[in-house]
Amino acid sequence: MWQWLLYKENEPLIFSTAVFWIFFGVVLIGYLFIYQHNRARTFYLTAVSLYFYYLSGGYFFVLLIISTLVDYHIGKKIYQSDNPVVRKWLVATSVAINLAILGYFKYTYFLTDVINQLAGTQLQAIDWLALIANTIMGTSFDINNIILPVGISFYTFQTISYSVDIYRRKLKPVNDIWDFAFFVSFFPQLVAGPIVRAAEFIPQIYQSYQLSAEEFGRAIFLILNGLVKKIFISDYISVNFVDRVFESPLSYSGFENLMAVYGYSIQIYCDFSGYSDIAIGLALLLGFRLPINFNSPYKAHNITDFWRRWHISLSSWLRDYLYISLGGNRKGKLRTYMNLLLTMLLGGLWHGAHVRFIIWGALHGVALAVHKIWMEIFGKKDTPSTFWASFWSGLLTFHFVAFCWIFFRAENMQLVSDMLSQITHHFQAEMMGQVLVAYHKIFLVMVIGFTAHWLPTWFKNAIANQFTALPDFAKAIVIAFVALLLFQVKTADIQPFIYFQF
Secondary structure, eight states: OGGGGSOOTTSOOOTTSHHHHHHHHHHHHHHTTTTTSHHHHHHHHHHHHHHHHHHHHGGGHHHHHHHHHHHHHHHHHHHHOOOHHHHHHHHHHHHHHHHHHHHHHHHHHHHHHHHHHHHOOOOOOOOHHHHHHHHHHOOOOOTTOOOOOTTHHHHHHHHHHHHHHHHTTSOOOOSSHHHHHHHHHOGGGTTTOOOOOHHHHHHHHTSOOOOOHHHHHHHHHHHHHHHIIIIIIIIHHIIIIIHHHHHOGGGSOHHHHHHHHHHHHHHHHHHHHHHHHHHHHHHHHTTOOOOOOOSOGGGOSSHHHHHHHSSHHHHHHHIIIIIHHHTTTSSOHHHHHHHHHHHHHHHHHHHOSSHHHHHHHHHHHHHHHHHHHHHHHHOOOSSOSSHHHHHHHHHHHHHHHHHHHHHHHSSSHHHHHHHHHHHHHOOOGGGHHHHHHHTHHHHHHHHHHHHHHHSOHHHHHHHHHHHHHSOHHHHHHHHHHHHHHHHHHOOSSOOOOGGGGO
């Protein structure tokens, strides 16, 4: 019986499992008794969040606690000091410690390989956390396999923003360490975002619980919407088509490879935005408002517009804490273009220490710079003035983004080369009819996904408002129907959210 309460490596606690909703139901029952008392709410949700992180990622919750302790105390010291030099050293220390921890788990293998190739050495990466655990607790973790802690990139960026905002005098420190621990560990967005700024979240900790009937309906709608995106669209086309093609592009025609690229484009959107929808909905039920993270990104008219719509919390973080810190657009045009390129290169590297991620980031960086140059030379408006201009610019932007997704998804550069070769040299247009028939269910789900994505915003809002206005018994019927639908299409194996790996 007690095994249900322990972390299982092959069964992490994620939003798309029935176990999570049992977990959340139990959390809500306890929440009913304390939600009106701010301090009790903070203690309760902090404990719940740490336990959730343990069930999602095992003993790596220790790293979360370390980051919490370090940045809370450094943030306090930064605020108390009036010495510019001391303040700079303190904020630099916070950033260095956080990036060192993140870099160790994300880039040790990459750096070890580089050093071995350049110096002819035979260094081996060692998981020091596993070694310490084995020594102290008698565990038997594999010390030669460094596992990336789930969500480490997201909470690291949150704690860095806290220290930097205090340094920039945009934020005052929290009242005590429990409030900071709550901010860092809040479980709805802990493992895959949105990346929440301290200035947006911390003031809510001290506010009384409020949830209107309209917000309640909106929260339920977001959760259902996210689950449909994840299970009905993303997981279904991933397991039944996209993964197979990307694993062996040469086994499929160029047309099938192209359709897999389109499929991955809607898969990653539905996967990641689905998680964000669920996270925002869960947080709202608990009385906290998280920022929007996606705004129909494939409706973008240009690459700059795309990055205003895609993973908004990350793109705005990179802008405010990296691009602006590099100088932004304040040091001349050439420096501006270089800052854009460097920001996106580092954004690509943030996703993983692989050449393909660096190329993905570089492509987007170059595109952003080219678009900025185009706007400066021709003085074009950011939004096309006619329908056809909007259509063609949107189509071009989407296909550029989809092309870049090939580097993001393929496991290595050889597979990228194979896929591009199939699309350009072995398209086999004569097989299109057979392929459409063979994969008609997959392509139908893809069409549903893209159609829903490209629906007018007013229409989407109208649907959400209609659901919100339903009486509770009608909402219950809709929930039951969606649950039954998702049960019918759910894949046999749990499909983790894509951004868990980052």
